[in-house]
Amino acid sequence: MIKVGIVGGTGYTGVELLRLLAQHPEVELAAITSRGEAGTAVADMFPSLRGRVQLQFSDPKDAPLDRCDVVFFATPNGVAMQQTRALLDAGVRVIDLAADFRIKDIGIWEKWYGMSHAAPDLVAEAVYGLPEVNREAIRKARLVANPGCYPTATQLGFLPLVEAGCVDVGYLVADAKSGVSGAGRKAETNILFSEASDNFKAYGVQGHRHLPEIRQGLAIAAGREVGLTFVPHLTPMIRGIHATLYARVTREEDFQALFEQRYAAEPFVDVLPPKSHPDTRSVRAANTCRIAIHRPQGGEMLVILSVIDNLVKGAAGQAVQNMNLMHGLDECTGLGQVPVLP
Amino acid sequence: MIKVGIVGGTGYTGVELLRLLAQHPEVELAAITSRGEAGTAVADMFPSLRGRVQLQFSDPKDAPLDRCDVVFFATPNGVAMQQTRALLDAGVRVIDLAADFRIKDIGIWEKWYGMSHAAPDLVAEAVYGLPEVNREAIRKARLVANPGCYPTATQLGFLPLVEAGCVDVGYLVADAKSGVSGAGRKAETNILFSEASDNFKAYGVQGHRHLPEIRQGLAIAAGREVGLTFVPHLTPMIRGIHATLYARVTREEDFQALFEQRYAAEPFVDVLPPKSHPDTRSVRAANTCRIAIHRPQGGEMLVILSVIDNLVKGAAGQAVQNMNLMHGLDECTGLGQVPVLP
Amino acid sequence: MIKVGIVGGTGYTGVELLRLLAQHPEVELAAITSRGEAGTAVADMFPSLRGRVQLQFSDPKDAPLDRCDVVFFATPNGVAMQQTRALLDAGVRVIDLAADFRIKDIGIWEKWYGMSHAAPDLVAEAVYGLPEVNREAIRKARLVANPGCYPTATQLGFLPLVEAGCVDVGYLVADAKSGVSGAGRKAETNILFSEASDNFKAYGVQGHRHLPEIRQGLAIAAGREVGLTFVPHLTPMIRGIHATLYARVTREEDFQALFEQRYAAEPFVDVLPPKSHPDTRSVRAANTCRIAIHRPQGGEMLVILSVIDNLVKGAAGQAVQNMNLMHGLDECTGLGQVPVLP
Amino acid sequence: MIKVGIVGGTGYTGVELLRLLAQHPEVELAAITSRGEAGTAVADMFPSLRGRVQLQFSDPKDAPLDRCDVVFFATPNGVAMQQTRALLDAGVRVIDLAADFRIKDIGIWEKWYGMSHAAPDLVAEAVYGLPEVNREAIRKARLVANPGCYPTATQLGFLPLVEAGCVDVGYLVADAKSGVSGAGRKAETNILFSEASDNFKAYGVQGHRHLPEIRQGLAIAAGREVGLTFVPHLTPMIRGIHATLYARVTREEDFQALFEQRYAAEPFVDVLPPKSHPDTRSVRAANTCRIAIHRPQGGEMLVILSVIDNLVKGAAGQAVQNMNLMHGLDECTGLGQVPVLP
Numbered sequence A, B, C, D: 001m002i003k004v005g006i007v008g009g010t011g012y013t014g015v016e017l018l019r020l021l022a023q024h025p026e027v028e029l030a031a032i033t034s035r036g037e038a039g040t041a042v043a044d045m046f047p048s049l050r051g052r053v054q055l056q057f058s059d060p061k062d063a064p065l066d067r068c069d070v071v072f073f074a075t076p077n078g079v080a081m082q083q084t085r086a087l088l089d090a091g092v093r094v095i096d097l098a099a100d101f102r103i104k105d106i107g108i109w110e111k112w113y114g115m116s117h118a119a120p121d122l123v124a125e126a127v128y129g130l131p132e133v134n135r136e137a138i139r140k141a142r143l144v145a146n147p148g149c150y151p152t153a154t155q156l157g158f159l160p161l162v163e164a165g166c167v168d169v170g171y172l173v174a175d176a177k178s179g180v181s182g183a184g185r186k187a188e189t190n191i192l193f194s195e196a197s198d199n200f201k202a203y204g205v206q207g208h209r210h211l212p213e214i215r216q217g218l219a220i221a222a223g224r225e226v227g228l229t230f231v232p233h234l235t236p237m238i239r240g241i242h243a244t245l246y247a248r249v250t251r252e253e254d255f256q257a258l259f260e261q262r263y264a265a266e267p268f269v270d271v272l273p274p275k276s277h278p279d280t281r282s283v284r285a286a287n288t289c290r291i292a293i294h295r296p297q298g299g300e301m302l303v304i305l306s307v308i309d310n311l312v313k314g315a316a317g318q319a320v321q322n323m324n325l326m327h328g329l330d331e332c333t334g335l336g337q338v339p340v341l342p
Helices: A011-021 A080-089 A107-112 A119-126 A131-140 A149-162 A210-222 A255-262 A312-326 B011-024 B080-089 B104-113 B120-125 B133-141 B149-164 B208-222 B257-263 B312-326 C012-022 C079-087 C106-113 C120-125 C132-142 C147-163 C210-222 C257-263 C312-326 D012-021 D080-089 D106-113 D122-123 D130-140 D151-165 D211-224 D255-262 D312-324
Strands: A002-007 A027-033 A070-073 A093-096 A143-145 A172-178 A228-234 A239-250 A270-273 A289-294 A302-306 B003-007 B027-033 B070-073 B093-096 B143-146 B171-176 B230-233 B241-248 B269-271 B289-294 B301-308 C002-007 C025-033 C068-074 C093-096 C143-145 C170-180 C227-233 C240-248 C269-272 C289-294 C301-308 D002-007 D029-032 D070-074 D092-097 D143-145 D170-176 D228-234 D241-248 D269-271 D289-294 D302-309
Touching: A002 A011, A011 D092, A027 A228, A027 C079, A070 A080, A070 A312, A080 A119, A093 A312, A107 A119, A107 A210, A107 B093, A119 C120, A119 D012, A131 A149, A131 A312, A143 A312, A143 C170, A149 A172, A149 A210, A149 A239, A149 A255, A149 A289, A149 A302, A149 A312, A172 B080, A172 D170, A172 D241, A210 D130, A228 D241, A228 D302, A239 D092, A239 D170, A239 D228, A255 A270, A255 A289, A255 D228, A289 D255, A289 D302, A302 A312, A302 D228, B003 B011, B011 B027, B011 B312, B070 B080, B070 B312, B080 B093, B080 B120, B093 B312, B104 B120, B104 B208, B133 B208, B133 B312, B143 B312, B143 C106, B143 C240, B149 B171, B149 B230, B149 B241, B149 B257, B149 B289, B149 B301, B149 B312, B171 C068, B171 C170, B171 C240, B208 B230, B230 C240, B230 C301, B241 C079, B241 C170, B241 C227, B257 B269, B257 B289, B289 D228, B301 C227, C002 C079, C002 D143, C012 C025, C012 C147, C012 C312, C025 C257, C068 C079, C068 C312, C079 C093, C079 C120, C106 C120, C132 C147, C132 C210, C132 D170, C143 C312, C147 C240, C147 C257, C147 C289, C210 C227, C227 C312, C257 C269, C257 C289, C269 D241, C301 C312, D012 D312, D070 D312, D080 D092, D080 D122, D092 D312, D106 D122, D106 D211, D130 D151, D130 D211, D143 D312, D151 D211, D151 D241, D151 D255, D151 D312, D211 D228, D255 D269, D255 D289, D269 D302, D302 D312
Parallel strands: A002 A027, A002 A070, A070 A093, A093 A143, A172 A228, A270 A289, B003 B027, B003 B070, B070 B093, B093 B143, B171 B230, B269 B289, C002 C025, C002 C068, C068 C093, C093 C143, C170 C227, C269 C289, D002 D029, D002 D070, D070 D092, D092 D143, D170 D228, D269 D289
Antiparallel strands: A172 A239, A239 A302, A289 A302, B171 B241, B241 B301, B289 B301, C170 C240, C240 C301, C289 C301, D170 D241, D241 D302, D289 D302
16 A cells, blocks of 8 residues: 555545545555644545545645655745655655645746745656656656646647647647636635635736746657647636637648557547537546547648546646656546536 | 346446446356447447456347346336346346336326336336445345435435434425436437536426336335425536425434434445534545435424535445345445545 | 715626616715725626726725715625714615624524624614515615625525414424525635536535524514524535525415415516426526416425525625615616526 | 517517617617517516516517617527518618627537528618627618627627737637526527536637627627637626637737727726736626736737626627617617626
8 A cells, every 4th residue: 555645635636546546446545634624524524435434634744745655746946846745755756736835947936926945856856747758757756746727637648639730739729718716725715615606817918937848748749849828718607618729831741540540558648530519518527638639621731629527637636646656556547427417 | 256247338427337347256247238339349438447347338139138147227217128128038137227116006107208018017026226225125025126316315314313203294306416427328409518617507307207216215114294395406516416305303313323323234335423514525436325405594494415526335335235135145245336526 | 866875886786786886877986895895896796887986995094985875795794793883874765785783683693603793773773674574664874784684585485384373383494595695705615616517516504594594583573482493505616596486385375376466576486387387597697586476286385496596586686676666766667687598 | 769679589588688778768669579489478478577668478470570760580490580571661760689690700600600691682781780880881780690609709809909900810729617507598408507517618719600600790890810719708797798808919009008099989888907817797787898908928819708697798788889870879878787796
């Protein structure tokens, strides 16, 4: 059994980790921390876990994290970079669900995240946890930077095209829509039910923190800088990301075949038949990314549709997938949930 | 492995059965029928099942139902009563998720369902599939009448009081609220998104078909007729029933203890601590009923709150629970899903 | 033109007052205050008011409230009782949308609201602003206590029965469901979209502050104390209250006729035909209460369904109705909005 | 008073026309037809109109449409083209809210709408009813083709750029999101609450009927053919369209000033301050289009955000605006509704 610790378990990625780990046959939940809720039973805060998770939140100071095999950080940005070194030194592997180790260029990270980085050397060591790109490196990693939700949906949709070099990477457009849980479980007015329900809006059009992360991933795949316009939107649903991706063809290909081949061996990427329109609900509560390829009216513009559950393949599920890889388990262990529809 | 057939798999109880059975370790899905969709791959109609269910819908005439161990009817009312006898004769056990075998008094059934009953003798044989009441009978049953969604939530909430004889059963009130999936997957104007969203209404106040079913169950428990006012409401959510139950105390008891004892051994009934307010989402996609007991201002009126997922404990999950009982499996097999929250 | 001031305009009742007053032909908006947002243009905070409201929020100290004809308090409980006397002394009429002046018994108020009352004499003077009960007194009032949302829907539904003395007022049940805007525009976790959407729950079953308010109104109508069980619920919609009311018949009446006669002259109460099921959306954004009367299976229990928009007839619209009465205008002036459906 | 007839009043554009016309001071509702609902009181079908609309639906054969001043067609495509000539001959002006007269090229119309056109000469005569482009022609028109919802939001967002010739019109992208009411009030499975709620998807990526309409409008403005990729999406809200528009700069401009000047005199187009993110709810139930201009990171790509209420500025409100123009009224008459927020 893998002994697992979670730092910061009161947000949505935390409770989603608990949901998945409570069903994982090879995991023993050893500790979960929360400064504000120390002493509270996890199941009192999240009644959905009654009878399934017996743990209490512990104060971060008291939690036996250094005796875990792996620790997940489900914390705000800036926390993991302070605490990871000590854990690694104690022989604990770390998966950070926040952004501390995602961006290799420290200057870019500091500009977008507005703080100094506490552990640049660990950024250099960290493996970006997108198994469809870095599977072998993840297996051996001590420290995995779990990708963001938008970056997961967007990169999986663009990667086959960018890797094949058949589109104009100077003018990519990613128009992405997220359910409100992507904003976290914070008491903020703008994500109140009465504000976000029956409403739709863009946000962060001037620049969203996931932009440099996506750009970095696509640049690695392209072997050059890419030009990307990324516009996130808030849509009145709890879970789900739908990325609508636009790229101009520069070299003819059988694009459907390109995607099918690229993802033929991937257990969590499902390339749909031509002309499909994936619903976000078709992946609700499951670790799957579904992708459809369109070329409207046979023109020069490709339209790729990519959907994930932002809390699963976009966060906690992908983190468990990475944990499985890091511990030599079948990658799919504990991730067999069938999407909940309707 | 239990060979399972499903008749009528294109509605919400059908797809929910498929979701649960696809994760059930002891089940082999042998056939699923649909007159309208024969030849269509199940996963083409429900993309959430891609990679998980390989079956096609078969025409009812061609499906090898009589070689199954158990057949579920997820059909409109009136279908199972026509086809059950042949299956029973072939040695197949039957679980009807519709209402054909729920009401013992044929006259009452015919009045509320507006048709003649085709198999009154099978009604007499059928076991009402509420395991918390009829567990032993279900184990031996050839034919189980799976309870309705409102009746499950309402009976589980009232039963301890009615069995104990400590409330006035002449004036029970059940004010119940259902998510829209309870109305089924029918193309009807009144359950369109634009009609049912951001809206709330009662319906069927003059009389709903679940009223005689609840009355029958409570009368058996009380050993006498009960007076019940039952008002169902449509609430703008997909899944979930919240029954708010009112009963006047006629004999003092420790009501919290009464419920805790009644359900102490029940794997799928969770009695919450005093003064709790269960969310429907705390049971979303899981086979659990959560119940809270209130006595506002210490007055004469008890208020019981009972929540279930109408598609799971209120339909497909309870049907699988019954199947497990009928086949000698652990009752919880394949029903370990943790509720999806948020 | 009536010069109007609003104290506390950043909540939902405040912005709803602005929506209605911006369309009112006899009103000049003179001032709106907010401690936190002083200097901000109202239309910057609520873009729906761009081009319609030119005011800025002013600091409460600087606002020319004492030169207004009427001041609305759209503030938290406890504010109006501190500031009303000075306004009345300056000849300004006051309408309080909070609860400071609703409960005549100061001891009961202090118990339920958890603070000492600063102006008991003004409570004695204040008129409870339910025009269907107190129209003539409202016309002459200096100070109106605008009713709560649940109390409006519940009293309008019970009043004809209670006034006529034809039901058992010892065991009334009000099972009420509210849209989330009823909880206000506060940054609280439990009313986040991801918490409140696709979910349903009761709250405050042990006791809600609207209980003594409803009891007081019904007791006046009955001429005696009433026994009321009141259970509020949170339903995933923005606006609307649906009160489902249960009362046992003690004297036969033509109940449909009773309601029709009681409300025949009321411009904002609509008694529906027998056996109707009013949607909350049928009053969305309008100052109407719609009521339907049921007697299921001709039994002893009456079921009354009463719907309002909690922000209009349950708050800002009723306040404007009261303002019209206080200033000798046609009661309906500025309140002609047709409900928004779908 | 303008005598108004409505053909086909049982859909969402029909009931929205009724909502607006019931509040219009210069309109007398003379007739509303429905084949299926002849004899039914309008207010029985739409209780939101109780007390506001006294009409019954009449059979199309019996309705005195030829004695109206103006007739609105709120019918499926293909109806107005059959009936318009007779009305025009009788001296009645016609506003078609469907697509029969929107596309000047009959071949293109017949290809996209899948039927033969019954009145090509009337297409030639019809004025495309976008007042921001064709105001003077609308004033004199006998026949107005009211624009589609997506085309209104999209054209208003692109027009200043295309007219000024400062973007590459060969590669425009319109990523548009619509509330579900845009799909109409048809009993179809895919727009059921349980299918469309808590879900997001694209549709019609291979080609949507609004594509040729938008292309036509932009081509007129550009003076040349335009290349447009248009992807519509279904978002789980009732009303609202959010168009996110992408265009590559080919000539530098002060784009904010360009939009402000273009729409300076427009009563129903609101150009927001730089860096704004318009909510769809900021125009809910009102005839306003709000537009924001972005240039992320000062790059080559402009991002324009354009929001409308699909049933108002995208249908019934724009139709009333056109009616006002055709009858010499102030363009804003009866369209003063303040958006409903929250």
